[in-house]
Amino acid sequence: MSEPIDRKTVESVARLARIDLPEDQIDDTASKLGDVLTYIGQLEQVELPDDVEPFFGAIESVNAIRPDQLTDSVDREQILSNAPDADGEFYQVPPVL
Amino acid sequence: MSETFTSPQFDQATRDAVSNDDVTVIIGLEVHVQLDTESKLFCGCSTEFGAPPNTQTCAVCTGMPGSLPVINERALQLSIKTGLALNCEIARYTKWDRKNYFYPDLPKGYQISQFDKPICGQGYLDITAPKGEFEPRRVELERAHLEEDAGKSMHDESQRGGNSKIDLNRTGTPLLEIVTKPDMRSPAEARAFLTELKLILTYIGVSDCNMQHGNLRCDGNVNLHIKVGGEKIATPIVEIKNMNSFRAAERALGYEAGRQLKLWKQNGKTIADAPKQTRGWNDADQVTTPQREKEESADYRYFPDPDLIAVTIEESEIESIKKEIGRLPAQWRELLIKEHGLKPYDAGVMVGQGAEVVEYFLVVAQGCGNSKMASNWVGQEVLRFLNESGEAIDAYPVSADQMTELLTKVNAGELDQTRAKEVLQEMIDSKIEVQAAMDKLGIKAVDNSEIESLCRQLIDENPDVIQQIKDGNGKAVGALIGKSRKLNPNANPGLVKDTILKMIGA
Structure with missing residues (x-):
């Protein structure tokens, strides 16, 4: 069985995901994430025959490939209009450095 | 096989006594190569360099909700070709994963990369020193994986805290990241590796490797193994970014090796005492400087990209690409x-x-x-x-x-x-x-009779020189060749020389 999730882990995951998690929701979130892990832990206990191949994705088909051909890009004015801030040429973001 | 290092503390006198002969520089490289495709890795936008900002983007490469990436066939082929040229195992089954981090030039909040099933597995590249500076060496390659590039950020350099500007034209351009094992033992070897790698990539035509355009970028990992007091210690590993030419790479690695030795002699800290650090090469000042650590940057929380499906590579495809390599x-x-x-x-x-x-x-x-x-x-x-x-x-x-x-x-x-x-x-x-x-130039064939009369004239007019030749000074004939050139520039000097020698019986 997996370890329960502690507050520190929740805070760390929230920070990585840039989620502003209110202080009073941390314990609740820890408990919910713990439930998810408990469920996954149950799946881990299923005994599999030796000949089962490892499984890397939920879709069984492979090789959806496109040829190296150009398609039209989106007009700049239109695509920049999705951004909170732009100067007509560039996206503008708060200073990074 | 990984070596184990002890982390003992040595006193100042012992550290000071370490000489350069006790120090081995350990270098590994990560090279990003832009593959030469027309369109991006997961969409049909152009990869052409130099277009006006944000004119080569679409819903896929800007990460709009509901858009779906589809992989570029040529990027796969060029990756396989590179892998074959670098003696890599080619995966028969390869897939893509999300590498999660936040940065303004990464619109999706993750980069589509490859985690545990890279397209190219282990390989190697042999390097030799053009002038024998080091013994030939086989540099083992850990892997090469196919991923998308991020966009370009332009920061306000004026210190006035202006906005950063983002151009997403480059976002989604196919990159093959080639990762070596820590097999190089000097900055010169690292440079030789980069030079040979670039040569191979251009010979097989997978990339133009134009470093000014950022089509070949390299980061280096470097630390020192030091023999001290009968033990072997390692200094903390430093990753150097922004080495924008091979010469810069050689200098940056050399500078960093020297800096680490000096620092260890000062503080005695080993790999066990300090985490991996990221430093940037400052070409103007010829130093490496610490880069701001991204908080918990190593925690990328990779997971399989649910928008993409795996690719299987058939033996026949590998064989046909092999034939194209030359x-x-x-x-x-x-x-x-x-x-x-x-x-x-x-x-x-x-x-x-x-x-x-x-x-x-x-x-x-x-x-x-x-x-x-x-x-x-x-x-x-x-x-x-x-x-x-x-x-x-x-x-x-x-x-x-x-x-x-x-x-x-x-x-x-x-x-x-x-x-x-x-x-x-x-x-x-x-x-x-x-x-x-x-x-x-008035050059025409000179027949033998003309040569002979020319030589006769030279012999008659230069008795002193002839005497010198007869006395055994063979080099004296050179003076006559010079005069021959003036008399008839078309006369073959070798023939003139032989004829003169024959005529005077020398």
Whole structure:
């Protein structure tokens, strides 16, 4: 069985995901994430025959490939209009450095 | 097999006593190569460099909700081709994963990369030192994986805290990240690795490797293994970013090795005491400086990208790509040395100029029937012109066929080397062919009777020189060759010399 999730882990995951998690929701979130892990832990206990191949994705088909051909890009004015801030040429973001 | 290191504390005197002979530099490289595709890795936007900002983007590469990436077939093929040229195992099953981090030039909040099933597995690349600075070495490759590039950020350099500007044209461009094992033992070896890698990539045509355009970027991991007090310790690993030329890479790694030794002598900290640090190379000041640590940056929380499905690669596809590879630089060098008698250094210089120069040489060598002469002329005359003009071989004014014609005349004794160089210069200056250049310079065949009367005249007019020759000073004949050139520039100096010696019975 997996370890329960502690507050520190929740805070760390929230920070990585840039989620502003209110202080009073941390314990609740820890408990919910713990439930998810408990469920996954149950799946881990299923005994599999030796000949089962490892499984890397939920879709069984492979090789959806496109040829190296150009398609039209989106007009700049239109695509920049999705951004909170732009100067007509560039996206503008708060200073990074 | 990984070595284990102890983390004992040595006193200052013991640390100070460590000499350079006790220190081994350990270098690994990560090289990002932009693959030469028309369109991006997961969408049909152009990868062309230099377009106005944000004119080559779409819903997929800007990460709009509901858009779906579909992988570019050519990017797969070029990755396989690279892997084969680098002796890598090619995956039969490969998939893509999300590498999660936040940065303004990464619109999706994750980069589509490959985590546990890279397209190319372990391989190797052999390096040699052009002038014997180090022993030949096999650098093992850990893997090469196919991922998308991020966009470009432009920060306000004025210190006034202005906004950063983001251009997403580059977002989604296919990159192959080639990761070596920590197998290099000096900055010179790292440079040789990069040089050879770039040469291979350009020979097989998977990338133009233009570093100014960012089409080849490299980061280095470096630390030191130090033998001290009967034990072996390792200094903390530093990753160096922003090494934007091979020369810069060599200098950055050399600087960093020196810095780590000095720091360890000061504080004694080993790999067990400090986490991996990221530093940037400052080319202007020739130093590495610490880069702001991304908080918990190592925690990328990779997971399989649910928008993409895996790719399986058939044996037949690998075989057909293998056939397209052709000779690699090392094989060309061997051919030039073994079949054309070039010295290893000269073969290295020739091959280092690219496949087109080698092809030019082969046409001339085979055409004029004298590989050594062809190697001298291509190696000196042609390469000097290219170095001085900064042009590629296809801009060289003299075609391989014309060069062949010229050298065939030299080989047959119709032109001496000095005259031939004048002819070549005339061909370049006036953009004319061999015969026209010879006519323009007034060069015509000189028959034997003319040579003989010329030699008779030289003998009669220079009794002192003749006496010197007869006295055993063979070099004195050179003075007569100079005079012969003035009397008749078309007379072959070798023939004049032989005729004079025969006439005076020397």
